[in-house]
Amino acid sequence: MKTKTRVIIAGAGIAGPVLAIFLKAKGYDPIVYEKVEALADVGLSLCVQPNGLCVLGLIPGFRNKLVGEPFERFKQCSVLGGEATVLVDVDYPSRLPEETGYSMTGVRRPLFNRTIVEVAESHGVEIVFGHQLVSIKQDDANVEVTFTNGAVDRASFVVGCDGLHSNTRLCLFGHESVSYTGLTQTGGISPTPESHKAHRTMLNVYSDGAHLIAFPINDKQTSWAITRREAEARETWRSMDEEQQKSFKEGPWSQWPFGVGELVRTADQIVKYGLYDRPELHVWHKGRVVLLGDAAHPTSPHLGQGANQAFEDIYHLVRLLAKHNPSAAQPSTELLSTIFSEYEELRIARTSELVEGARKQGNVRVVQGEEACRARNEAVKAVYTDENFVSNWLQFFTHPFKMGESEI
Template sequence: METKTKVIIAGAGIAGPVLAVFLKLKGYDPVVYERVDALADVGLALCMQPNGLRLVGQPLERFKHAPSRHEERVLVDVDYPILHDGHPTAALNRTIVELVSLKQDDDSVEVTFENGVVDKASFVVGCDGLHSNTRVCLFGHESASYTGLTQTGGISPTPESHKGHRTMLNVYADGAHLIAFPMNDKQTSWAITRREAEARESWRSIDDEQQNHFKEGPWSQWPFGAGELVRTADRIVKYGLYDRPELRSWHKGRVVLLGDAAHPTSPHNPSAAAPSAELLSTIFSEYEQLRIARTSELVKGARKQGEVRVVQGEAACKARDESLKAVYADEDFLQNWLQLFRHPFITGESEI
């Protein structure tokens, strides 16, 4: 009986299980390890771009309007791909334990976990997020970089004014920016970004007193349904926004990083045969060459967008509004935007 090539995946967030499915389809035997022992009531919603949805097999069915607004004026109204109705999920067996160390040789990787359990595989993929232990094992300890921005958000009943015109809504104000998008026909996820002192990246609800204070604050009076979203949220979560220093390489030997551990978004899989160290180095290097420059641009662009969206003072707000109107008035803008989020699913250019 032929033995399948075993792969250890650290992290059962988004990237890990998706990668496990692809590896399984290719004939590998993936094992997913996760540090959290149960689903918890943390975080908000996941907004996947069209290329991410297509990767997991979800068709993009239609386009809708997505207005960006400020105070009582609509700045721009452009076509954006709408978030697909439904969220791809996969039921996978996972082992609840945290990776703490790695030891490699020419043919395999030995992984030690916090409870003393040791496992071995042909190669390891670290999909363990912003606070990746796999990354620490490969490249040492480093501090996550606080962007200077926090987000406070929740999930609310969709306002009546939004139901006839499903949108990704942007509201720009002095020192704050709100983004909201529909999760389904009845619920909308939203978050307000502000420039504040550093806050933990906990993704947990703030206490009842803080929630009530936020619901009664100035954001509760925002127009275009934004204030209603704030007032009617079931619970409110607050967290700091962080990123990581750029790495020049995402792999060492038989271990490679994926997802938030390294900032890419798509898997790159070998054939089903047990790969040699030389083949893995070639595959991981090709994967890096395809993705490092692109993901670095996206990460820097995301931080820049935060700087642009959240400005303070009347003059700065007016300048931002004029800049937004000019950008969205550009006929090439939408096509460039669609190109960004179609990639890599363009005939003859697919990285997958």
């Protein structure tokens, strides 16, 4: 009996289990190792966009398991100098299903992660918790991975999906500091205000030195986050202590219009975290080990593309493995180099542009001084009223493939 090609995937976050599902379907034998002992209820939310959803949609039955809320509208508002103004209110998201087959959808991150893990396990993927990759040795045929608990495993190749603080990346390219963007976010999950229920809306509110984003994540709850320029705050994802939460709930944002004050006052738990990215890598692999998702190109959240770009990575890596190694046989190092290099050629430029764009977007949103804020507000209006905006926006979602044209 032919032995299947074993693949070690580091990380059971958003990307790792999805990659494992596709590899399993293509005839590989993937195993996912995750450093935490069990998935925890940490993190707030994310927006799964059509480019990511079209990849997830290739997994049979996944769409029916997704718990989230599709958006109908974008609403851009300003709170400045005692004035509350609606800058833009448009129905662009409602046009997406007809054009792409999918809506922009808000999801609760911990639930989304658990759903991905459960679907992977239902497809026969083995996920092992409590194993943090700490070292990698490789030869011409295999990779040996050692974990902090002393366990050792071997595989034909390794894919690092272990996020911003990737140990796989550290093993390949040495220590490098994460890059603090200068911005923090403070946010929570709240009951959806009555004023928000008429239309499922992604709301942006701009002020002097602050920006809020809010969107529904199910039919009862809304996720929100306020971005400010502050001293560095660690990315722990732990809730503020009770006194800090009380102070924040009673602070200036508790009086904001557009339903924002109600969101702030009614949040169950409030968390604060710094926003980081990393310097661009010019290659994502060495030998039989390759990076994917945030391990390769971590980004700040201002374009909402972090998870979606990881799903694009998955599509192209699986597509290239199927193209160059259709039998899923044990690949030579030379064959893997061809696959990984082609993957990088496709993905590095696109992801680098989006990482840079996300950082720029954060800086544009959070400006200080009334003159700068009014200029920003006019720029926001100009973007959403540009006659080319919708066509360019829809074109973005033709990646990684046009509707109905998947190669995997």
